[in-house]
Amino acid sequence: MKKITFLTALLCMAAFSVKAQTTALSIASLTAGPAEMNIAAQQAPPQGRISARFKAPISVQPQGKAYELSGSFTGGLYSNGQVTVGSYSRVSKVVEGDDGFVYIYNLPTLLGPQTWVKAERVGGDIIEIRRQVVYEAYGGQEYVFVPMRWQYTDEATGAGEFVEIEDGVIQLYYKDGVLRSVAEDPFRTGVVIGSVLGSEASGYNFTGRAEWNLDYAPITDVKATLPEGLEPEQMIMRSISSKDKSTVFAPINVAITDTEVYLNVYEDAYVKGTIEGDKVTFMRGQYLGANFYYGYAMYFEPGYIEEKLDENGEVVGLQAKPCDKIVLDYDREARSLKSDSIWVINAGKINGDFYGLSVTWAPYIQPFAEVAAVPADPVITAYNATLDQWGYNALQFNIPTADVDGNYILPDKLTWRAFIEGEPFIFTPDDYSGISEEMEEVPYGYIDSNYDIYTTFFTIPFYVEESVGIQSIYRGGGETNYSNIVTIDVNTLEITTEPYLPTAIQTAESDAQVTAVVCHDMAGRLVSPNAKGLKLMTLKRADGTQKTVKMIR
Numbered sequence: 001m002k003k004i005t006f007l008t009a010l011l012c013m014a015a016f017s018v019k020a021q022t023t024a025l026s027i028a029s030l031t032a033g034p035a036e037m038n039i040a041a042q043q044a045p046p047q048g049r050i051s052a053r054f055k056a057p058i059s060v061q062p063q064g065k066a067y068e069l070s071g072s073f074t075g076g077l078y079s080n081g082q083v084t085v086g087s088y089s090r091v092s093k094v095v096e097g098d099d100g101f102v103y104i105y106n107l108p109t110l111l112g113p114q115t116w117v118k119a120e121r122v123g124g125d126i127i128e129i130r131r132q133v134v135y136e137a138y139g140g141q142e143y144v145f146v147p148m149r150w151q152y153t154d155e156a157t158g159a160g161e162f163v164e165i166e167d168g169v170i171q172l173y174y175k176d177g178v179l180r181s182v183a184e185d186p187f188r189t190g191v192v193i194g195s196v197l198g199s200e201a202s203g204y205n206f207t208g209r210a211e212w213n214l215d216y217a218p219i220t221d222v223k224a225t226l227p228e229g230l231e232p233e234q235m236i237m238r239s240i241s242s243k244d245k246s247t248v249f250a251p252i253n254v255a256i257t258d259t260e261v262y263l264n265v266y267e268d269a270y271v272k273g274t275i276e277g278d279k280v281t282f283m284r285g286q287y288l289g290a291n292f293y294y295g296y297a298m299y300f301e302p303g304y305i306e307e308k309l310d311e312n313g314e315v316v317g318l319q320a321k322p323c324d325k326i327v328l329d330y331d332r333e334a335r336s337l338k339s340d341s342i343w344v345i346n347a348g349k350i351n352g353d354f355y356g357l358s359v360t361w362a363p364y365i366q367p368f369a370e371v372a373a374v375p376a377d378p379v380i381t382a383y384n385a386t387l388d389q390w391g392y393n394a395l396q397f398n399i400p401t402a403d404v405d406g407n408y409i410l411p412d413k414l415t416w417r418a419f420i421e422g423e424p425f426i427f428t429p430d431d432y433s434g435i436s437e438e439m440e441e442v443p444y445g446y447i448d449s450n451y452d453i454y455t456t457f458f459t460i461p462f463y464v465e466e467s468v469g470i471q472s473i474y475r476g477g478g479e480t481n482y483s484n485i486v487t488i489d490v491n492t493l494e495i496t497t498e499p500y501l502p503t504a505i506q507t508a509e510s511d512a513q514v515t516a517v518v519c520h521d522m523a524g525r526l527v528s529p530n531a532k533g534l535k536l537m538t539l540k541r542a543d544g545t546q547k548t549v550k551m552i553r
Contacts, residue, residue: 057133057142058116061105064097067177068290070297071216073109076188078208081159083150083188089348091290091297092216094177102127102174108193108211109295111135111143125175126182131168140199148210150188162194162210177218184213219297221287224272226262230255235335236368236408240361242320249401249408252365256335265360266345271300273328280330280337284322285349291357296347298357302326303342305361320359322350328363336366370410372477373403377484378416378470380495381456395468395488396457399444403474404483413476414444418458419469419485427453431461441473464490471500 069092076083093105102119115134119127135143147170152160170191173180183190193211198204226232232253241248253264261273261280269288273280288298302325308317320342328337343363344356382396395418401411417440418425427439434450445455452459460468469487473480485498 057135058103058118059114061093062095062097062099062101062103062116064095064099064103066093066095067218068093069177069179069216070219070290071179071214073211073215074213075109075209075211078162078206078210081153081161083160083210090216090295091219091292092179092295093292094174094179094216104129104179106292106295107214108145108195108209111195115143117145119172119174122171125173127172127174129170129172131164134195137197140201141197142199142204143207144196144198144204146194146196148192148194149190150192162192162206164194165191172214179214179216181212181214186213188212219287219290221297223287223289224262224270226255226270227257227260230257230262232262232264233367235365237360238364238408242359242361247402247406251368254337254365261330261337263365265300265343266298266358269298275330278330278332280328281325282328282343283325288345291347294347294357296355296357297349299346299349301344301346301350301354301356303344303354305340305342320344320354320356322352322354328365334366336364338364368408370476372479372481373405373407373409373474374481375409375414375472375474375483376400376402376404376406377497378472378486380470380486380488383468383488383490383493385490393460393464393490394457395460395470397470397486398456399470399472401444409474410476411444413474415441415473415475416444417441417471417473419467419471419487420460420464421466422469422487427458466490469498 070089071092072087072089074085075088076085088109090106090109092107095103095105097103100121102121104117104119106115107117108115111134117129117134118132119129122128129145129147131147132145133142134145137143147165147168148162149165150160151163152158154160170193171182173182181191185191188210191212193214195207195209196204197207232255234251235254237250237252239248239250240246253270255262255270259275261275262270263273263282264270266288271282271286271288273282282300282302284299284301286300288300290297301322303320303322306319306321307315308319310316322344323341326339326341326343328339330337340362342359342361344354344360345358347355347357377400379398379400380395381398384394384396399414399416401409401414403409418427424440427435427442429435429437432448432450432452434448434452439453442453442458447454467487467489469485471485472483474483475481482500485500486495487498488495
């Protein structure tokens with residue numbers, strides 16, 4: 001039986017818009033993701049021929065001198081004979097290959113950062129790109145880079161269509177990392193980058209997107225680096241969620257000298273702040289690196305929160321507005337930092353508008369000392385019974401990384417388990433093909449390969465008559481402690497909380513359960529449990545045994 005999962009929703013949450021947002025930006029909209037780009041086939045351009053040397057897509061970065069680029073292009077979305085045109089910013093890469101070719105990354109941009117396009121030098125500073133396969137999809141389908149032009153069908157109304165250039169070649173200017181169109185073309189009558197989807201057997205269809213007027217140059221900004229010999233310390237940052245104003249916690253690497261503070265705010269990038277007395281100032285516009293997944297150069301941009309009022313002076317929301325710096329209170333003895341303002345991990349340098357990938361609101365950073373703690377209760381957010389025509393329901397929930405007093409606890413010592421009709425539920429490979437062995441406790445951050453067991457939900461492959469529950473378990477500071485069991489009545493959707501008092505037998509059994517989680521990538525390197533991609537998660541138990549499972553995030 002075919003099963004519907006939440007994968008599509010998760011992917012949509014991971015993406016964000018290529019359109020700039022307004023200056024008076026809602027806090028909630030900072031992290032909201034738009035719908036994914038529609039790349040449905042719309043029309044069939046003429047069939048072109050692909051040379052054998054351009055047939056196979058390039059899946060790894062070629063050898064040669066590489067540049068990271070930032071720039072812009074004009075893009076058009078074709079529909080019903082009309083083109084909606086916009087100007088977009090983007091990052092890319094160029095490699096001057098050791099084999100004499102020039103390779104361009106993420107072009108055309110609608111295919112994402114998994115594509116390389118191969119170009120030939122033809123004299124001077126001109127390169128030529130021919131029709132070529134850039135990405136292989138499922139079922140023998142191919143995405144093909146196609147040089148096109150705009151052909152009017154009715155100049156009076158502006159209607160027309162993109163058609164493939166007969167000789168199948170597009171020329172670009174390229175020199176020392178500078179990449180641009182040979183001539184600006186406001187009317188789309190010259191060469192245009194497009195793509196088609198299909199196969200030789202079934203034919204190819206235009207994907208509906210085209211790009212022209214490229215203008216890229218090497219990124220000259222550099223990331224802050226830690227002074228030689230300075231080692232960062234992992235601390236804990238408490239902040240306010242921009243979605244629901246709840247308290248959230250996250251680990252953060254911090255390095256402190258007598259005059260400077262370095263914060264690891266994004267991937268491997270740090271921002272540098274200057275200490276003056278009991279204040280630390282972080283200036284805007286610090287470069288954090290190029291994000292090729294989203295296609296933007298990322299920057300650290302401070303801001304502040306302002307209430308949004310209606311015509312009657314009533315508060316109807318909050319706005320995030322940019323400013324030049326964020327100043328954090330600094331307690332040198334406690335080694336803590338605190339502010340009521342925000343910083344945004346921004347796509348591009350701020351230019352009046354936030355264009356945020358993430359927002360940190362009211363950060364409070366301090367050292368962490370592990371103690372025994374009772375985990376806060378899980379929060380059930382929904383019970384989804386709309387999937388039962390396929391035989392599946394789902395519980396949605398949040399597992400706080402905090403104890404009952406609101407203090408941070410270590411996620412790698414936190415697990416959760418489910419209850420069905422009041423009894424502990426065991427996930428088995430028979431019901432969940434994305435796992436290889438039975439699981440009663442699920443480590444925080446675990447995701448099975450089918451996305452049926454996730455950090456914030458799990459599917460249920462049978463009809464539930466009465467109730468579904470969830471409980472957190474924390475093994476820290478030498479103790480095992482349990483949250484209450486939070487239960488939802490699947491008929492009335494009433495949520496109740498029941499105290500949990502484990503027996504001596506249950507406590508002894510739990511001591512043989514998971515005490516720590518260690519993750520490695522497929523190359524054997526130690527990574528965070530929250531790192532993206534396929535990982536090997538080793539679950540270590542108190543009795544000295546351990547097991548390793550595959551997980552994907």
